[in-house]
Amino acid sequence: MKKQGKSSSYLGDVFRRFKAHKLAMVGLCVIILEVLLVFLLPMIFDIDPYTSDINAFGAAPSAEHILGTDDIGRDIFARLIYGGQVSLFVGLVSTLISVAIGVPLGVIAGYYGGTFETIVMRSADVFMSFPSIILILVLVSVVGPSIFTVTLVIGIMGWTQFARLIYGNVLSVREKDYVESARAIGEKNFRIITKYILPNTFAPVLIALTFSTANAIIMESSLSFLGMGVQPPQASWGNILYDAQSITVLSQKPWLWVPPGIALVLTVLSINFFGDGVRDALDTKMKI
Amino acid sequence: MANTLLEVNNLQVQFSTIDSTVTAVDGVSFSVNKGETLGVVGESGCGKSVTSMAILRLLGKTGKITQGEILFEGQDILKKSESDMCQIRGKEIAMIFQDSMTGLNPVMTIGKQLIGTITVHEKMNKKTAEKKAIDMLKKVGIPSPEQRMNEYPHQLSGGMRQRVMIAMALSCNPSLLIADEPTTALDVTIQAQIIELMKDLKKTSEAAIIIITHDLGVVAEMADRIMVMYSGQVVEYADARSIFINPLHPYTRGLLSSIPRLDKDVDVLYAIKGSVPSLQNVPKGCRFCERCQDAMEICKNKPPVLCTVGDCSVRCWKYTK
Numbered sequence: 037m038k039k040q041g042k043s044s045s046y047l048g049d050v051f052r053r054f055k056a057h058k059l060a061m062v063g064l065c066v067i068i069l070e071v072l073l074v075f076l077l078p079m080i081f082d083i084d085p086y087t088s089d090i091n092a093f094g095a096a097p098s099a100e101h102i103l104g105t106d107d108i109g110r111d112i113f114a115r116l117i118y119g120g121q122v123s124l125f126v127g128l129v130s131t132l133i134s135v136a137i138g139v140p141l142g143v144i145a146g147y148y149g150g151t152f153e154t155i156v157m158r159s160a161d162v163f164m165s166f167p168s169i170i171l172i173l174v175l176v177s178v179v180g181p182s183i184f185t186v187t188l189v190i191g192i193m194g195w196t197q198f199a200r201l202i203y204g205n206v207l208s209v210r211e212k213d214y215v216e217s218a219r220a221i222g223e224k225n226f227r228i229i230t231k232y233i234l235p236n237t238f239a240p241v242l243i244a245l246t247f248s249t250a251n252a253i254i255m256e257s258s259l260s261f262l263g264m265g266v267q268p269p270q271a272s273w274g275n276i277l278y279d280a281q282s283i284t285v286l287s288q289k290p291w292l293w294v295p296p297g298i299a300l301v302l303t304v305l306s307i308n309f310f311g312d313g314v315r316d317a318l319d320t321k322m323k324i
Numbered sequence: 325m326a327n328t329l330l331e332v333n334n335l336q337v338q339f340s341t342i343d344s345t346v347t348a349v350d351g352v353s354f355s356v357n358k359g360e361t362l363g364v365v366g367e368s369g370c371g372k373s374v375t376s377m378a379i380l381r382l383l384g385k386t387g388k389i390t391q392g393e394i395l396f397e398g399q400d401i402l403k404k405s406e407s408d409m410c411q412i413r414g415k416e417i418a419m420i421f422q423d424s425m426t427g428l429n430p431v432m433t434i435g436k437q438l439i440g441t442i443t444v445h446e447k448m449n450k451k452t453a454e455k456k457a458i459d460m461l462k463k464v465g466i467p468s469p470e471q472r473m474n475e476y477p478h479q480l481s482g483g484m485r486q487r488v489m490i491a492m493a494l495s496c497n498p499s500l501l502i503a504d505e506p507t508t509a510l511d512v513t514i515q516a517q518i519i520e521l522m523k524d525l526k527k528t529s530e531a532a533i534i535i536i537t538h539d540l541g542v543v544a545e546m547a548d549r550i551m552v553m554y555s556g557q558v559v560e561y562a563d564a565r566s567i568f569i570n571p572l573h574p575y576t577r578g579l580l581s582s583i584p585r586l587d588k589d590v591d592v593l594y595a596i597k598g599s600v601p602s603l604q605n606v607p608k609g610c611r612f613c614e615r616c617q618d619a620m621e622i623c624k625n626k627p628p629v630l631c632t633v634g635d636c637s638v639r640c641w642k643y644t645k
Binding site for chain 1: 382385409411414415418419423441444
């Protein structure tokens with residue numbers, strides 16, 4: 037049996053393993069940098085994503101506009117920054133909505149079973165058998181597109197993966213000996229769920245959380261690209277790309293679509309690397 | 325008897341599967357007096373653990389108590405509500421599980437688990453509970469308990485974990501302690517330590533103990549009375565002394581002769597031939613008859629009943645008058 041000093045608390049181990057994961061560290065740095073850039077920069081500098089510069093319509097990158105301007109003279113860099121706010125907001129908040137719906141449903145379905153289990157898991161199946169992008173498009177067009185509808189709809193559509201994930205985990209954890217001994221001690225169901233079941237199913241949820249955030253960011257961009265997401269003049273990475281659909285823009289004005297594309301790829305990739313790192317760090321079977 | 329703590333009468337437990345119903349415990353009766361230690365002995369799958377889980381009413385969804393009564397301090401446990409049961413579990417009847425490796429919550433420190441157990445049943449502030457937890461760890465012989473309180477189960481060895489589990493079980497001063505094969509998952513030196521510990525606890529606490537095991541050596545040192553189970557039934561129920569000096573049932577004798585002995589030179593260790601009959605396909609006559617050396621004609625056709633021989637009860641045609 038291993039016996040280590042005080043330094044090897046559980047969290048200490050997790051951090052140590054996470055730090056050993058190079059790509060995850062890079063991912064984390066990129067995410068932190070991006071968050072700082074996107075949220076702090078507009079506070080420090082006067083960046084304006086809405087006003088047109090009448091001297092520069094569709095201008096190439098220059099000292100004045102470091103990433104150039106779009107066809108109506110708005111600064112691409114400024115729009116990129118504000119679009120980043122939207123992407124990160126939608127990504128995080130919609131994932132939290134999915135967790136808030138999916139985790140309780142999954143836990144209760146897994147722990148108690150019975151009719152509730154059938155109802156929850158079968159409706160999850162029904163939800164998952166719809167092509168979600170089409171359903172989201174319909175919902176958004178009924179409610180009307182805006183950041184909040186998009187966030188809400190992506191969040192609501194995402195509950196199934198959390199419910200199924202946690203349901204499966206609860207099924208296995210609930211049969212563990214320590215749950216049995218908790219019962220033999222006289223613990224009530226609520227305490228068994230909060231103290232024994234949830235902490236032991238926490239790791240996979242945390243991992244799924246990162247991947248789901250990345251997915252939500254892509255989903256928001258896709259919706260905005262289709263014109264069903266964030267509405268102009270408000271910027272989002274998706275609708276910057278939407279504005280760059282014509283052949284002339286694609287072939288002759290790469291500054292209109294390359295930066296948001298790179299931002300999108302970089303963000304999603306970083307979050308996924310981060311998620312990989314979290315998974316390896318939380319996996320107690322892997323000792324580095 | 326006013327002294328009786330637990331009385332089990334004609335207990336029957338059935339498990340239903342999709343295509344059949346299996347009777348895991350069939351007409352088991354026994355009683356435990358205050359402060360007494362009862363040893364329950366038998367091979368795997370003969371209903372020992374199921375009996376103990378039935379006492380705590382923790383049989384899960386598939387298991388059902390179909391007959392009988394379990395009287396704890398004169399009250400029928402089977403008639404209690406689930407929330408009353410939560411009060412009894414841990415506080416009145418505590419249990420030590422077989423596998424110390426998986427019996428502790430891996431994401432909680434030892435200290436938190438112990439404090440949690442104490443505060444489930446007793447209202448006290450965190451300081452007092454913590455002090456009590458450290459006391460309990462000391463009592464079960466864990467060195468530097470203050471430091472162990474902050475450690476996670478994976479940082480402890482198997483024997484230490486079993487000690488922690490025993491500490492948890494004892495933390496609310498239960499009047500009955502059920503130990504379900506407390507030493508099976510441990511290696512021999514640790515087994516001896518745990519048995520020593522249990523013996524000490526028997527002396528110091530007033531709790532009655534039911535110790536479940538397949539190892540007659542374990543109960544020999546501790547039990548006052550021994551109940552031998554086979555295929556869900558009691559086959560012999562007697563004083564610990566008389567079981568070792570004068571075992572009646574052929575199965576008990578088989579179990580006793582299959583213990584390795586140092587004082588005799590034996591080349592081949594005795595083993596009871598065959599295995600426990602499947603509960604889905606219980607023999608018509610005596611359940612042990614196919615493995616019994618002394619089987620008679622009647623054994624194949626008619627199940628024997630429990631009969632009294634002196635102070636013992638035994639389920640065998642040999643002793644039926």
